Amino acid sequence: MVHISNFLLAALPAVFALPSASQHDLEGRSANVAQTEAHWANQASAQGRHFCYIKPDANGGDDAPAIMDALNNKCNSKALVIFPGPVYNIQTNMTTLDLQDVVIYQFGRMLWSTDIDYWLSVSMPVGFQNQSTVWYFGGHNVVWDGWGVGTLDGNGQVWYDWAKSQGNLARRPMNINFRTLTNSVIKRLRFVQSQMWTMAITYSQYVDLDDIYVNSTSTSQWSTLNTDGCDTIYSDSITFRRWTISNGDDAIALKMNSSNIAVYDSYFENGQGIAIGSMGQYNGKYEHLENFYARNITLKNTAHVSYLKTWAGISRGYPPNGGGGGLGVARNITIEDVTLIGGRQQPLFAWQCENYSGFSGQDCDSSLFKMEDITWKNIKGTVGPGVTEAVYLQCSSAAGGCDNVEVENFDVVVASTGKPLVVWDCFNVNAPIGFTCTESVTPKLSPAVTGGHGPDN
Structure with missing residues (x-):
């Protein structure tokens, strides 16, 4: 059980059911959960929280700078952050570490660009096996809730075709690295078409990841090798509940110095299964x-x-x-x-x-x-x-x-x-x-x- 403050627990909504694979193309807001900006502003005020309501760029430009500005500055601590959607274009790499007591509600889709040369040039080291990422995300007492519709879309098909079924190509990045994340909850998010590994959890403790949907599927002749659902590295007390994963590699993988890892009530399809290692x-x-x-x-x-x-x-x-x-x-x-x-x-x-x-x-x-x-x-x-x-x-x-x-x-x-x-x-x-x-x-x-x-x- 993740140990988070009673104050933060009071801000959490009830857990919804995991979205099914047929909802792979869901985009934007859910009418059942998305509310007006004023509604969320009032909720933040009532809880004594800073408030950020992040709309996509009106001209379809890069939304990464606005995301980093909110999570690194105004809404870095004791904050409520809303992503109403529908689509956020991610065209530059992101670092959002050191969040403190932050609740994030995501109703839209974050869509990574297809500029492979750019991503290879800016991918950031994970610190293990020469793996890399395009987003460092970390903090303490963080809740990130996708309400069953919030999606991270890596635009992976361009990567599968580029890799041509070769494994571990240099600087090919995973979508996100949960890094130095402690006493936190990641829930009801969707991760589709990951560029490589979907995510890694590194240098983290007491993190619950509940009701997560992962799907990386190739529509061409090239495989989805290396599209692990999640890898744990240098981490302790990580719990996975009610995951659905369809991919071409490990579902959940434990790597160096992983301890007290648990997986419950989950469904894995088309990959390798649960991996202990390599070691x-x-x-x-x-x-x-x-x-x-x-x-x-x-x-x-x-x-x-x-x-x-x-x-x-x-x-x-x-x-x-x-x-x-x-x-x-x-x-x-x-x-x-x-x-x-x-x-x-x-x-x-x-x-x-x-x-x-x-x-x-x-x-x-x-x-x-x-x-x-x-x-x-x-x-x-x-x-x-x-x-x-x-x-x-x-x-x-x-x-x-x-x-x-x-x-x-x-x-x-x-x-x-x-x-x-x-x-x-x-x-x-x-x-x-x-x-x-x-x-x-x-x-x-x-x-x-x-x-x-x-x-x-």
Whole structure:
């Protein structure tokens, strides 16, 4: 639970239902929630708040300067900020950090321009894996509420066509980086057609993200690789509730030094599933991923329910498309009450062989990164006709293998035949609980290498 002041809680409206995928093209205001400027001004006055009512530029010009001016100046603290819409053209990068006790209600669509050369020239470092962003957003006791219609639209199709299904291209930016955000709530927002990752949460604590809709879908031959829903980095106590994600990569991904992360009551479609990692990418550097819990998750046409991934112990190249040799621990990971619909690969997956530059799938026993205390419970559903394995768990012998790996109440069948998955393919899994490894021989290249994850970290 996010710890925010009673005063701020009094300003929050009741939670509405998450918008469905059929509302992908919603734009502008909702008649049920949008009110006049005078209405909001009166509400702000009654609460003793500064007030900003940000209208789009009348001539269709760049709205980013007005947004930054409001959030960095007049309405930087103890404020109510309204975006009535309909469309805000975002043509320059934004930094809006250090907000204090600010409530934002967004009823319009923020639409990023398609000037790829410009965005590549101004994208800002996230501070991990050479990733970048075009918006730093942070503060303390912030509520940003999209009321089910507020949308961030990255105009992603131009990026998908530009990338041509290549991963981790230099300075290709994510839409927004929630950065040093604490004791805050992000709710009922829509994120569509993200340029790369939809968002990352970095250096943040006690953030709830509720009723969020993410959809990044390509209409051309080129894939939406790298369109993660959200990645957590150097963050603690982050909670995701009632997310809907349709994309081409990780739904939710935990990366370096993520702890106490939870996902509840969510639906993920067409991507890779829930990712723990990748880990161990920085040679000689220690990191941890601890205390992850997910419950009541439905996944359709995803590669896995979840997967854990570390780089090999031999370092080759540099992040994001190289690395390895890191060490640390991933522990206390529980995923339960899952429905899988048409999974594309092994429902449960872990491996410690990550290494690009032509070496992926090699040096699997060299990683010093420890994985332990992993539980999958109450997993039911179906996989496609080419899937034969319930799990593929490749643990590194150099790290002492994986300890305390448990699977309870696993009931996944091949959709076309109704036959259960009976192959539990695992290596260096010490005393597995609830299942018996059916193979323990030389590791093979997994589907994750030959046709699955590709160059995403």
